[in-house]
Amino acid sequence: MIARTCIVSGTCEALVPSLFEIDDDGAHVLLEPVPDNLLEAARDAADQCPSRALTVIS
Numbered sequence: 001m002i003a004r005t006c007i008v009s010g011t012c013e014a015l016v017p018s019l020f021e022i023d024d025d026g027a028h029v030l031l032e033p034v035p036d037n038l039l040e041a042a043r044d045a046a047d048q049c050p051s052r053a054l055t056v057i058s
């Protein structure tokens with residue numbers, strides 16, 4: 001999963017706090033590769049990202 005063009009909305013962190021962390025530089029993925037048990041949540045976060053900054057690679 002790669003975060004690009006992040007506008008720091010915080011949506012991904014709110015949806016999956018165990019996978020995303022937000023700071024002044026934007027979103028960071030805490031676990032790569034994304035564990036199988038978080039893949040569905042990761043895909044949901046990617047779908048809801050307002051800037052389409054997230055891509056799930058699996």
Ligand code: SF4
Nearest residue numbers: 006007009010012049
């Ligand atoms: S949801 Fe998208 S725009 Fe918002 S913080 Fe996460 S990566 Fe950035």
